[in-house]
Amino acid sequence: MMAITAVTIARLRNLFAVVVLSTLYSFLMATVLVVLDAVDVALTEAAVGAGISTVLLLGTLYLTRSEEAVPVHRAWLPFGVALVVGGLLAFGTLGLPEFGRPDSDIHQHVAPRYLEQGKAETGVPNIVTAVLASYRGFDTLGETTVIFTAGVGIILLLRRSRSDESDRPTDRRDGS
Amino acid sequence: MRAQIVPRVVTKLFIPFVLMFALYVQFHGDYGPGGGFQAGVTLAAAIILYALIFGLPNARRVMPPWLVEAMIALGVLIFGAVGVAGMLRGEEFLDYSVLSADAVAGQHLGILLVEAGVCVTVAGVMLMIFYLFAGRGRRPS
Amino acid sequence: MNPLDYANYWIAMFLLVTGLFIVIARGNLVKKLVGLGIFQTSVYLLYIAPGKILGGTAPIIDPRFSVYSNPLPHVLILTAIVVGVATLALGLALVVRINEAYGSIEEDEVHALDLERD
Numbered sequence: 001m002m003a004i005t006a007v008t009i010a011r012l013r014n015l016f017a018v019v020v021l022s023t024l025y026s027f028l029m030a031t032v033l034v035v036l037d038a039v040d041v042a043l044t045e046a047a048v049g050a051g052i053s054t055v056l057l058l059g060t061l062y063l064t065r066s067e068e069a070v071p072v073h074r075a076w077l078p079f080g081v082a083l084v085v086g087g088l089l090a091f092g093t094l095g096l097p098e099f100g101r102p103d104s105d106i107h108q109h110v111a112p113r114y115l116e117q118g119k120a121e122t123g124v125p126n127i128v129t130a131v132l133a134s135y136r137g138f139d140t141l142g143e144t145t146v147i148f149t150a151g152v153g154i155i156l157l158l159r160r161s162r163s164d165e166s167d168r169p170t171d172r173r174d175g176s
Numbered sequence: 177m178r179a180q181i182v183p184r185v186v187t188k189l190f191i192p193f194v195l196m197f198a199l200y201v202q203f204h205g206d207y208g209p210g211g212g213f214q215a216g217v218t219l220a221a222a223i224i225l226y227a228l229i230f231g232l233p234n235a236r237r238v239m240p241p242w243l244v245e246a247m248i249a250l251g252v253l254i255f256g257a258v259g260v261a262g263m264l265r266g267e268e269f270l271d272y273s274v275l276s277a278d279a280v281a282g283q284h285l286g287i288l289l290v291e292a293g294v295c296v297t298v299a300g301v302m303l304m305i306f307y308l309f310a311g312r313g314r315r316p317s
Numbered sequence: 318m319n320p321l322d323y324a325n326y327w328i329a330m331f332l333l334v335t336g337l338f339i340v341i342a343r344g345n346l347v348k349k350l351v352g353l354g355i356f357q358t359s360v361y362l363l364y365i366a367p368g369k370i371l372g373g374t375a376p377i378i379d380p381r382f383s384v385y386s387n388p389l390p391h392v393l394i395l396t397a398i399v400v401g402v403a404t405l406a407l408g409l410a411l412v413v414r415i416n417e418a419y420g421s422i423e424e425d426e427v428h429a430l431d432l433e434r435d
Contacts, residue, residue: 015345015347018348018351019351022351022354022355025355026358029358029361029362032362033361036368036369036386037368037369037374037375037386038365038368038375038386038390038391038394039375039377040209040211040214040391040395041361041365041391041394042209043201043210043214044213044214044217044398044399045358047214047218047221048217048398048401048402049354049398049402051217051221052217052220052302052402053354053402053405055224056305056306056309056402056405056406056409057347057350057351057409059306059309059409060309060409060412061347063309063312063413063416064412064413064416064422078338078341079338079342082334082337082341083334085333085334085337086331086333086334089330089333089334090327090330093323093326093327093330094323096323096326097367114388114389115378115385124206124207124284124287125206125207125378126207126210126211126376126377127377127378127385127388128211128377128388128391128392128395129206129211129287129291130287131388131389131392132211132395133286133287133290133291134272134283134286134287136392137259137272137290139392140255140290140294140396141255141256141259143396143399143400144251144297145252146400147399147400147403148248148251148252150400150403150404150406150407151248151297151300151301151304151305151403152248153407154304154308154410155245155304155308157407157410157413158308158309158312158410158413158414159308207377209375209377213395213398213399217399301403302402305410308410309409309410309413312413
């Protein structure tokens with residue numbers, strides 16, 4: 001079902017429909033993540049992908065326009081590139097471990113230690129939170145800084161200067 | 177959307193629950209799914225909903241832009257301060273064990289503070305983005 | 318070897334290729350960003366799926382369970398999602414500015430306008 005949604009997004013030309021479909025896609029992805037036991041990630045994906053991203057995309061469409069131009073040439077070259085990449089990746093998957101096996105490499109490294117010691121060491125039963133904030137605190141600090149930087153970048157790009165605002169005081173509209 | 181009464185009433189009923197849920201996700205993140213990121217996004221979503229229904233100027237009165245800007249920086253500062261606090265008490269950067277007399281309690285406290293910092297920054301950035309996108313009128317073309 | 322054992326990789330791969338195709342083939346900048354989003358989510362799937370253990374449960378410690386899925390990919394992807402939305406917003410801000418400067422968000426038209434100016 002996600003695959004169908006993705007292909008439709010590729011084919012559709014009305015950007016409004018594309019945005020609505022990408023929201024649907026996020027919800028489907030969140031459902032899949034719950035099935036895969038990643039409840040924290042699913043909660044984030046539902047809130048971020050389906051909520052905030054949609055508002056932002058719709059805001060952009062409101063500021064620009066919502067119809068895509070007809071492409072001048074057929075997209076054979078990108079299609080070929082995509083096929084080649086897909087073929088290489090399919091070849092690559094043959095070397096990967098099978099789905100759901102408890103003895104694959106990824107489960108042998110640090111994860112068992114987190115699961116066994118995490119609660120005793122941090123007093124937090126949700127291991128995802130414990131790893132996020134404590135064991136990998138540096139990662140999270142850097143990541144918060146990335147968000148901070150992105151926020152500053154957007155402020156620089158989109159904020160009107162003061163003189164600009166006094167020029168056109170009437171065109172500020174209510175949010176929509 | 178100002179004239180329609182149903183969305184307005186429903187929104188008024190909903191927003192307290194959304195805010196409540198954000199706080200629940202924030203502080204229950206230790207025991208169930210949730211944490212700073214999710215809480216920040218939910219918090220921002222509540223204010224965005226308010227802005228969509230009641231208009232941007234009203235939302236700006238509830239959450240003035242200077243406050244939002246301050247939030248963006250404040251969250252990172254809280255995170256960094258927790259790290260430095262661990263350093264000042266004689267441990268490595270971002271080691272929370274020394275924040276309290278008991279190592280486990282210190283870890284718990286550190287995680288709570290750090291999550292609060294993340295939540296504040298995420299909510300601030302999301303709100304700021306929304307304000308900037310919505311505050312920009314369509315270009316007369 | 319059961320082909321279903323690898324289905325998760327193939328789904329992620331298909332989504333990744335679709336996203337790549339949208340990014341390369343479509344000239345519209347908003348559409349490109351949506352394609353980039355699909356590309357990103359396929360990577361989430363690629364990370365999360367190997368962390369799942371059949372018969373395991375979500376990594377929240379509770380005396381009733383003993384087998385948990387791997388929490389490490391969850392942490393990595395959690396941060397990736399939030400960074401993803403921040404970069405999406407930055408990209409959209411650039412799109413808005415491009416639209417104000419050129420009056421268009423189509424790659425071809427922007428190129429043509431650039432050539433005219435030179």
